């Protein structure tokens with residue numbers, strides 16, 4: 551008995567996720583991007599929605615909360631730090647808390663930066679990380695609310711998770727992330743291999759999600775802000791890695 555993850559497209563470039571605890575039959579949506587897409591995924595699987603786990607307050611992650619709650623009576627868990635920005639939260643959580651779904655357990659980890667209260671959900675037993683807009687394949691979310699230091703610190707904690715962790719992020723941004731990453735780290739063999747794989751997947755109309763964290767640790771420049779070769783790109787040799795991280799983030803914003 552374990553956890554089954556269902557991945558589907560929602561809105562224009564969001565991913566929707568259902569997580570199903572086999573032992574109890576409980577099913578959670580990770581974020582609520584679009585009611586119709588989530589309803590359709592539930593019907594295809596024959597599951598009933600019991601829970602919704604929210605990562606942050608952006609509209610493309612919360613818009614379907616009210617509709618799904620009315621339809622299924624699902625219980626909604628979300629970040630305490632953004633409770634004033636999200637309607638319909640029943641349970642408030644923060645860094646270090648554990649969320650239960652039947653026999654499955656999700657550790658809540660704070661990942662500030664994209665939004666200040668952004669959290670991710672990590673299933674250690676199954677090796678699944680639901681990273682929403684904190685960590686993408688070959689990229690990270692745009693820094694809308696935070697500052698580079700805490701954002702880098704949060705990402706470093708994600709980087710400490712096991713290499714075999716499967717990461718499920720909020721958007722299909724991988725191909726454009728790869729283009730930027732190659733512009734600053736062109737000789738990185740792990741990055742070149744992943745970029746080629748991504749091009750093949752996208753050409754075949756397939757998603758690039760989930761991805762393995764170990765591969766991303768070697769290929770994602772944002773997870774390599776403490777690598778000397780990336781400091782060198784920005785003339786920041788010897789600087790604090792958070793300064794290099796800030797430079798990479800700014801470089802991507804202007805790419």
Ligand SMILES: [Zn+2]
Nearest residue numbers: 606608664683
């Ligand atoms: Zn967002």
